[in-house]
Amino acid sequence: MNPIEAILTHARETAALDQVAARLSWDQETFMPRGAARQRGDEVAAMSDVLHARRVDPQIGEWLAAAQPETDIEKAQLHEVRRAFDRATKVPARLSAEIARVTSMAQGQWAEARETENAADFLPVLARVVELKREEALHLSDGRDPYDALLAEYEPGATADDLSAMFGALRPRLVALRDRAFGSVRQPGLLGGTYDETVQIALGRELAKVFGYDFARGRIDKAVHPFSSGSGDDVRITTRTDPTDPFNCIYSTIHETGHAGYEQGIDPAYHFSPIGGGVSMGVHESQSRIYENQLGRSRAFTGWLHGRMERAFGDLGLDADAFYCTVNRLGRSYIRTESDEVQYNLHVLLRFDLERALIGGTLDVADLEEAWNTRFKADFGVAVDRPSNGFLQDVHWAVGLFGYFPTYTLGNVYAGCLHAALRRDVPDLDVALAEGNTAPAISWLAERVHRHGGLYPPRELISRATGAEPSEEPLLAYLEAKFGALYA
Incomplete structure (x- = not known):
């Protein structure tokens, strides 16, 4: 050879x-x-x-x-x-x-x-x-900065200083948007009642299919912390259920389907090759977040989902408009994976700063819980009530994934860029989503992102897909427009 x-x-x-x-x-x-x-x-x-x-x-x-x-x-x-x-x-x-x-x-x-x-x-x-x-x-x-060396494993080419600048631009506008929403007289209600967990799993499987997941090359199981695993012809996802919160299962499943869809959509010629997987965790997260949020929580898709949930669980006590508001309701949540679109990145920035301090040696593990709880109270205005709602909620540090957390916010930024370009290129997207048809969106993403695998570096891939350099501005504009209207 x-x-x-x-x-x-x-x-x-x-x-x-x-x-x-x-x-x-x-x-x-x-x-x-x-x-x-x-x-x-x-x-x-x-x-x-x-x-x-x-x-x-x-x-x-x-x-x-x-x-x-x-x-x-x-x-x-x-x-x-x-x-x-x-x-x-x-x-x-x-x-x-x-x-x-x-x-x-x-x-x-x-x-x-x-x-x-x-x-x-x-x-x-x-x-x-x-x-x-x-x-x-x-x-x-x-x-060089030791933290950058760990970050490079998940987001090649990124540095902590560059991400800090981007995150610094996000933080004030996210906080301001959240505070305006919390101060609005319009406050969406909660979804009451209990929801059969077996039915939740069945609906989750249906939604995975709706978003293009190929069950011939995958499966769904339950886990404490939802995740996606594998590539090529064996890509598995997990989800979780909560009898009082069916959205937990629904949107965890859609989120992990985004990860799995990326891996299943890579050109088969690249399988088991050095470019046969997602190019970075930031790009990977952009797929899970655009599936979950910009598509799955849109007014058009939630209108379809409202009808599907009523067929599965009976009368929800909400019309389609109220259901859309409830799906997107802002609330003070301890849990990152259950957080709303506006505050999610604040959860990530907390972890980013703490793990940089841990690796840099300015924070001892013995002081981590106190540092977490102090920062959480400052950022979210509530005190952590128990460790599972605090620094024990994520598995990432246990399995050594230092440098991974910032890719979640970078993924949201990339998703904002991709969503703006998708709306530009597919102007009648909402017509399809209102019928539970995600094919136009998934086909667009498959052509511009999925099939390339690791062929292009992360930022270049997003630039090629959208025609512009990655920026936090499209994400902020999307969030401010969406929640500005939702909260009047």
């Missing part, structure tokens, strides 16, 4: 093993017995050893040196291989395996601490995770 063929064959086998490792994590959050956590940690560590050895194989460096890419696809593939190889060779195999082992155990301890509301039980293992991630960041940073 020539060097490029050799690289791609090696990458394909590594990607296949990586999918097996991901299935171990999926199983851990869905069907694995609780008592198997320590054994699963050893299994994950063993798989991590195998993957790390493949990723640091010196032969990769020799192939890269000899490769002569001719097409844009080959150049993109080799760029991703080189980026991964450079990162992998900087992290000792010992450290990589230890991170895999500890985070696997930490995930189980987080779930138990969250269930029992005993934060103290989780802090020792979290301290160890932070210690390991700090060490990893130092290996990767080359003297």
